[in-house]
Amino acid sequence: MSEGGGAVDDQQEPSTRDRILAAAAAILGEDGATARLSVRAVAARAGVSVGSLRHHFPTQQDLRDEVMRRVLDWMMPRSSIGDRSVPPRERLVQCLLDVLDLSGTGAQAREAMTTMTSTFITAEQTASVREAYLAAQRDGQRRTEGWLRALAEECEIPADDIPRRARFLGTVLDGLSLERAMPAVDSLTQVESEVLFAAADVALAPVDRDG
Missing domain, CATH: 1.10.10 (Arc Repressor Mutant, subunit A)
Structure with missing residues:
Protein backbone atom coordinates (compact mmCIF):
# COMPACT_ATOMS: atom_id res chain seq x y z
CA MET A 1 0.00 0.00 0.00
CA TRP A 74 12.62 -19.09 -24.57
CA MET A 75 12.63 -22.42 -26.43
CA MET A 76 16.00 -23.72 -25.25
CA PRO A 77 16.50 -25.41 -21.86
CA ARG A 78 18.71 -23.55 -19.42
CA SER A 79 22.33 -24.39 -20.22
CA SER A 80 24.48 -26.14 -17.62
CA ILE A 81 27.69 -25.36 -19.50
CA GLY A 82 29.17 -23.71 -16.41
CA ASP A 83 28.63 -26.69 -14.08
CA ARG A 84 32.19 -27.82 -13.42
CA SER A 85 31.01 -30.89 -11.50
CA VAL A 86 30.33 -32.42 -14.95
CA PRO A 87 33.16 -33.13 -17.44
CA PRO A 88 33.45 -30.46 -20.19
CA ARG A 89 32.74 -32.82 -23.10
CA GLU A 90 29.55 -34.08 -21.43
CA ARG A 91 28.35 -30.52 -20.85
CA LEU A 92 29.03 -29.58 -24.46
CA VAL A 93 27.29 -32.70 -25.80
CA GLN A 94 24.22 -31.96 -23.68
CA CYS A 95 24.03 -28.44 -25.12
CA LEU A 96 24.29 -29.83 -28.64
CA LEU A 97 21.58 -32.40 -27.90
CA ASP A 98 19.32 -29.62 -26.61
CA VAL A 99 19.61 -27.92 -30.01
CA LEU A 100 19.09 -31.15 -31.91
CA ASP A 101 16.01 -31.99 -29.88
CA LEU A 102 14.30 -28.79 -31.07
CA SER A 103 13.62 -30.58 -34.37
CA GLY A 104 12.11 -33.61 -32.62
CA THR A 105 12.25 -37.13 -34.05
CA GLY A 106 10.35 -39.18 -36.60
CA ALA A 107 7.32 -37.41 -38.05
CA GLN A 108 8.09 -34.26 -36.07
CA ALA A 109 11.63 -34.12 -37.49
CA ARG A 110 10.31 -34.68 -41.03
CA GLU A 111 7.81 -31.89 -40.60
CA ALA A 112 10.53 -29.58 -39.30
CA MET A 113 12.81 -30.39 -42.25
CA THR A 114 9.95 -29.95 -44.73
CA THR A 115 9.21 -26.54 -43.23
CA MET A 116 12.89 -25.61 -43.37
CA THR A 117 13.10 -26.63 -47.03
CA SER A 118 9.98 -24.75 -48.10
CA THR A 119 10.96 -21.68 -46.08
CA PHE A 120 14.59 -21.29 -47.10
CA ILE A 121 15.41 -23.51 -50.10
CA THR A 122 12.47 -23.76 -52.49
CA ALA A 123 11.04 -20.35 -51.58
CA GLU A 124 11.77 -17.28 -53.68
CA GLN A 125 15.09 -15.94 -52.43
CA THR A 126 13.89 -12.54 -51.26
CA ALA A 127 15.72 -10.20 -48.91
CA SER A 128 13.42 -11.25 -46.08
CA VAL A 129 14.18 -14.94 -46.66
CA ARG A 130 17.88 -14.20 -46.57
CA GLU A 131 17.55 -12.06 -43.43
CA ALA A 132 15.59 -14.77 -41.64
CA TYR A 133 18.09 -17.49 -42.51
CA LEU A 134 21.09 -15.40 -41.55
CA ALA A 135 19.45 -14.50 -38.23
CA ALA A 136 19.01 -18.18 -37.37
CA GLN A 137 22.51 -19.02 -38.55
CA ARG A 138 24.12 -16.22 -36.57
CA ASP A 139 22.21 -17.13 -33.43
CA GLY A 140 23.35 -20.74 -33.67
CA GLN A 141 26.95 -19.64 -34.19
CA ARG A 142 26.75 -17.19 -31.28
CA ARG A 143 25.39 -19.81 -28.89
CA THR A 144 27.96 -22.42 -29.85
CA GLU A 145 30.80 -19.93 -29.56
CA GLY A 146 29.47 -19.01 -26.11
CA TRP A 147 29.59 -22.65 -24.98
CA LEU A 148 33.15 -23.03 -26.25
CA ARG A 149 34.25 -19.81 -24.56
CA ALA A 150 32.80 -21.10 -21.29
CA LEU A 151 35.00 -24.20 -21.67
CA ALA A 152 38.06 -22.50 -23.17
CA GLU A 153 40.08 -22.21 -19.97
CA GLU A 154 39.37 -25.77 -18.83
CA CYS A 155 40.17 -27.27 -22.24
CA GLU A 156 42.89 -24.84 -23.36
CA ILE A 157 40.97 -23.79 -26.46
CA PRO A 158 42.64 -20.85 -28.23
CA ALA A 159 40.22 -17.92 -28.39
CA ASP A 160 40.95 -17.15 -32.04
CA ASP A 161 39.98 -20.69 -33.07
CA ILE A 162 36.58 -20.71 -31.36
CA PRO A 163 34.57 -19.43 -34.39
CA ARG A 164 36.00 -22.16 -36.63
CA ARG A 165 35.27 -24.89 -34.08
CA ALA A 166 31.75 -23.55 -33.58
CA ARG A 167 31.08 -23.69 -37.33
CA PHE A 168 32.25 -27.31 -37.34
CA LEU A 169 29.81 -28.20 -34.56
CA GLY A 170 27.02 -26.38 -36.41
CA THR A 171 27.68 -28.46 -39.52
CA VAL A 172 27.54 -31.65 -37.46
CA LEU A 173 24.18 -30.58 -36.01
CA ASP A 174 22.83 -29.80 -39.49
CA GLY A 175 23.75 -33.30 -40.65
CA LEU A 176 22.20 -35.01 -37.64
CA SER A 177 19.02 -32.93 -37.97
CA LEU A 178 18.67 -34.10 -41.57
CA GLU A 179 19.33 -37.71 -40.56
CA ARG A 180 16.53 -37.53 -37.99
CA ALA A 181 14.10 -36.73 -40.80
CA MET A 182 15.19 -39.77 -42.83
CA PRO A 183 14.09 -43.41 -42.34
CA ALA A 184 16.33 -44.01 -39.33
CA VAL A 185 18.11 -47.04 -37.99
CA ASP A 186 16.84 -48.41 -34.70
CA SER A 187 20.02 -47.32 -32.93
CA LEU A 188 19.87 -43.69 -34.10
CA THR A 189 20.08 -42.38 -30.53
CA GLN A 190 23.30 -44.32 -29.95
CA VAL A 191 24.69 -43.18 -33.31
CA GLU A 192 23.92 -39.54 -32.47
CA SER A 193 25.60 -39.86 -29.10
CA GLU A 194 28.72 -41.36 -30.65
CA VAL A 195 28.89 -38.64 -33.32
CA LEU A 196 28.35 -35.81 -30.84
CA PHE A 197 31.00 -37.08 -28.44
CA ALA A 198 33.44 -37.48 -31.33
CA ALA A 199 32.62 -33.94 -32.49
CA ALA A 200 33.03 -32.60 -28.96
CA ASP A 201 36.46 -34.24 -28.71
CA VAL A 202 37.54 -32.42 -31.87
CA ALA A 203 36.04 -29.09 -30.80
CA LEU A 204 37.60 -29.23 -27.32
CA ALA A 205 41.02 -30.52 -28.36
CA PRO A 206 43.85 -28.25 -27.17
CA VAL A 207 46.33 -26.95 -29.68
CA ASP A 208 49.29 -29.26 -30.27
CA ARG A 209 52.09 -26.85 -29.42
CA ASP A 210 54.76 -29.42 -30.24
CA GLY A 211 53.47 -30.05 -33.75
Missing part, protein backbone atom coordinates in the same frame (compact mmCIF):
# COMPACT_ATOMS: atom_id res chain seq x y z
CA SER A 2 1.11 3.59 -0.58
CA GLU A 3 1.30 6.18 2.17
CA GLY A 4 -2.02 7.61 1.03
CA GLY A 5 -3.70 4.22 1.36
CA GLY A 6 -3.83 3.51 -2.39
CA ALA A 7 -2.53 0.31 -3.93
CA VAL A 8 0.92 0.42 -5.47
CA ASP A 9 1.24 -1.07 -8.95
CA ASP A 10 4.43 -3.14 -8.93
CA GLN A 11 4.17 -3.90 -12.63
CA GLN A 12 6.36 -1.72 -14.81
CA GLU A 13 5.46 -0.71 -18.32
CA PRO A 14 7.45 -2.56 -21.02
CA SER A 15 10.46 -0.61 -22.27
CA THR A 16 10.42 0.86 -25.76
CA ARG A 17 12.89 -1.81 -26.86
CA ASP A 18 10.69 -4.60 -25.51
CA ARG A 19 7.60 -3.17 -27.19
CA ILE A 20 9.43 -3.07 -30.52
CA LEU A 21 10.58 -6.67 -30.11
CA ALA A 22 7.10 -7.82 -29.12
CA ALA A 23 5.62 -6.12 -32.18
CA ALA A 24 8.19 -7.69 -34.51
CA ALA A 25 7.67 -11.12 -32.94
CA ALA A 26 3.90 -10.78 -33.39
CA ILE A 27 4.33 -9.99 -37.09
CA LEU A 28 6.60 -13.01 -37.58
CA GLY A 29 4.17 -15.17 -35.63
CA GLU A 30 1.28 -14.13 -37.86
CA ASP A 31 3.02 -14.00 -41.25
CA GLY A 32 5.86 -16.52 -40.89
CA ALA A 33 9.54 -16.43 -40.02
CA THR A 34 10.47 -14.83 -43.35
CA ALA A 35 7.89 -12.05 -43.17
CA ARG A 36 9.23 -8.61 -44.01
CA LEU A 37 9.75 -6.52 -40.89
CA SER A 38 8.77 -3.16 -42.34
CA VAL A 39 10.12 -0.37 -40.15
CA ARG A 40 6.86 1.57 -40.38
CA ALA A 41 4.69 -1.48 -39.70
CA VAL A 42 6.72 -2.55 -36.65
CA ALA A 43 6.90 1.00 -35.30
CA ALA A 44 3.15 1.50 -35.73
CA ARG A 45 2.35 -1.78 -34.03
CA ALA A 46 4.69 -0.97 -31.14
CA GLY A 47 3.32 2.55 -30.81
CA VAL A 48 6.71 4.20 -31.27
CA SER A 49 8.21 6.53 -33.83
CA VAL A 50 10.32 5.28 -36.73
CA GLY A 51 13.22 7.27 -35.29
CA SER A 52 12.89 5.53 -31.95
CA LEU A 53 12.90 2.11 -33.63
CA ARG A 54 15.99 3.04 -35.64
CA HIS A 55 17.68 4.21 -32.46
CA HIS A 56 17.31 0.77 -30.88
CA PHE A 57 17.70 -1.27 -34.08
CA PRO A 58 19.61 0.57 -36.84
CA THR A 59 18.86 -2.15 -39.41
CA GLN A 60 16.11 -4.69 -40.01
CA GLN A 61 18.71 -7.44 -39.60
CA ASP A 62 19.57 -6.14 -36.13
CA LEU A 63 15.90 -6.33 -35.19
CA ARG A 64 15.40 -9.79 -36.66
CA ASP A 65 18.56 -11.09 -34.98
CA GLU A 66 17.38 -9.96 -31.56
CA VAL A 67 13.88 -11.41 -32.04
CA MET A 68 15.45 -14.73 -33.05
CA ARG A 69 17.74 -14.68 -30.01
CA ARG A 70 14.86 -14.10 -27.61
CA VAL A 71 12.64 -16.74 -29.22
CA LEU A 72 15.36 -19.38 -28.97
CA ASP A 73 16.23 -18.30 -25.42
